[in-house]
Amino acid sequence: MLNKGIDKLGDWNPQLLRELKGRLKGRNIAIALIISLVGQFLLFFSWSGDRPHVPHVPSHADIHYPDIHYPVDELDMQLLWQDYYRDIFISLSLFVLFALLVIGSYMLIANLGHEERRGTLNFIRLSPQSTSQFWLGKLLGVPILLYLAIAITLPFHLWSGLSGKIPLAEIISFWVILIASSGFLFSAALLFGLFGSWFSGFQSWLGSGAVFTFLVMANVKPINNSSFDWLSLFSPSVLFPYLVDETNSHYTGFPFHLGKIQAWQFFNLPLGMMGFSIVVLTLLNYGLWTYWIGQAFNRQFRNPGTTLLSKRQSYLFTACWITFTLGFALQEPTSGYSYPFPDNFYIVLGFNLVLVLGLIAVLSPQRQALQDWARYRHQNRSTVNSSLIADLLWGEKSPAFFAIAMNCMIVALPLLGWIWLASVDIDMKQQVFASLILSLSMMLIYSAIAQLMLLMKTPKRGIWATGIVVAVIVLPPTLLSVLSIVPGQNWGGLWLFTAFPWDYVMRHASVGLVLQTFLIQVIILGGLNWQLRRQLRLAGESATKALLAGRSPLFN
Incomplete structure (x- = not known):
């Protein structure tokens, strides 16, 4: 048996x-x-x-100490x-x-x-x-x-x-x-x-x-x-306050500090009022992201050279991401924020920076895939122009830049709606809108840099791409802080060219300065994409053609 x-x-x-x-x-x-x-x-x-214990009652206590009682409730x-x-x-x-x-x-x-x-x-x-x-x-x-x-x-x-x-x-x-x-x-x-x-x-x-x-x-x-x-x-410890019935107090069960969990909201719905709603949303959250991990695992396990997600999958993934990050941000923060709406908005931008960096990693094709795409898509001349945009948005081997730009648009649309509907003055809406535009343009610059790094001949190009992008994100604000260059002082406008321009935009930036910064970012982005296009064109050449032209082929 x-x-x-x-x-x-x-x-x-x-x-x-x-x-x-x-x-x-x-x-x-x-x-x-x-x-x-x-x-x-x-x-x-x-x-x-x-362990609780019954207090000891001395013999004849009522005689010697008539005013003291030892009741056991x-x-x-x-x-x-x-x-x-x-x-x-x-x-x-x-x-x-x-x-x-x-x-x-x-x-x-x-x-x-x-x-x-x-x-x-x-x-x-x-x-x-x-x-x-x-x-x-x-x-x-x-x-x-x-x-x-x-x-x-x-x-x-x-x-x-x-x-x-x-x-x-x-x-x-x-x-x-x-x-x-x-x-x-x-x-x-x-x-x-x-x-x-x-x-x-x-x-x-x-x-x-x-x-x-x-x-x-x-x-x-x-x-x-x-x-x-x-x-x-x-x-799973999010359920502890409900298990011990301390949802209306500042729950501080070691090593956690959830506070008054009853104030928890999702799209202005009272999520924290009932443990059942927490269980349902938690299971939905786990199920959704386990599904996406399964999709990535399936692709990577069968074909280690492919991207973790297809471009088509990434658009739906981004929609799921922005739904959760925005759903918990629409409510006014309970404490700790001087400007509730912009502060919450900037936290969402921080989460979306993490998203875009993740998309750069999971959508950027490797060198061989880019070589195949650049070389063989030109063989069918009748469909080159008509299918280029579609290939850039949906193709498995095409560069990831346009797909990441599309994902940025998916992120931007609901955030623009949030800005439009927010109950704040027009000046604050303009400041938050400027922060959104500058942040997204910097994210696209990081994407273009990463794709250029992945075209390198070095076998460690993935590590190089990761290192360069991390350096471009971390080093500028670090150097500005070390040099004591803060928003509002001389050269403080350099913060607009970092991944975190929000404080400067909120407190110091004028409309003209924001427009100048955005124009410079567009020029930088255009230069990077011109270089990327040039590299891809060279990659599309055959090795024989490159040698006859007196150049070593870009790809070996």
Whole structure:
């Protein structure tokens, strides 16, 4: 019977069977169980000193101290015990959350890097199993011992929660969110693991460290009705205030500080008023971004030389991104902002800078793809002119600049609507509009620089492109700060040529200066695109034609 079950499992998912056979050994299972049980015992023992106790009543106390009474309120004791079990429940939840997500991410990244170094990953790519089978087999099989250790905590977790008067439905909702979180982060870990050779074995520590840092940062800030509130949807601990019924107070359960979560809104809807709405939106958020990670993983796994997303996919991805960043920013911030509308708007621009930098990385074709596009698209002369724009916007091998420009337009349209409808004076609308235009033009400049770097002959062109773009973004504001060149002083206008021109535009820039800056940016962008077009034209030449013209071919 067991062999039949194993055979059926192998028929359903060969990769899962391979992972389970390598890990489910008696010794490994025993170690996982012992670690889990010892951890639970230590956790329970650490709370034993805080157990509520009935105060000792001295004999004849009423005779010697007639004005002092030692009443024991049964209701108060019940509440103390309830809080005690809730604290144990939250502590165990934190332990499970970090152990599962951080250690699980480490295991998956390390495993995929090991497969890559051994060369077995290429054999798996050639096997008849689908990418989804490989993905699911890794997700379920690699951390199987970790899953077993976590499963052993379920009785203790359930008992402490029910003893703390936490409804069973809310306990189940936490586990549902935790499973969805695991699917998202583990899928991201697998995608990151495909690039393991870049980090020479260090990638597992880097990835798991990033997960740990993100989980803490996603919850260390209070809810304040800005785009940063989106980050809280990526951690299961967002449900803790509802589990312990502290949504109307400044929830400060260590190590988190969510504040008054009831003020949380999404497109002006009262998201934080009910735990059910948090669960629904969190699951939707995890499901959406897990889907996009799956799309990128599928493309990269089968064809490592392709871009992570197609240009067509990127437009829908950007629409999803701007929906979430804008949805949490439309409300007036609860605290900490001098100018609520522009400050919230600039946070959205910061998120979109991250988006555009990510799009540069996932949409820019490699050198060989650009060479093929530049050389062979000219063979069909009848469709060259008619299909050029469409090819630049939709083609798999065409340069990414026009696609990134289209994504910037997708970002700009809803933001322009927000500016138009905002209840602020016309001067502030003009300042915010100027910030939007200058920021988007700088993002396009970064895109053009990256594409030029990817046309280099050096085998490390990807690292060069990343380094140059990061330097262009980071060095100018850093140098201006070191030289004490601040907005409002001499040479302060140089801040308009950085990725963060917002403060200068808001406080000091005139209309004429903004127009001059934009004109200079357009000239720079035009020069970069002229150089990009020239390089692509040379790339389109055959090697023989280049040699006859007395030049070495651009591509070897």
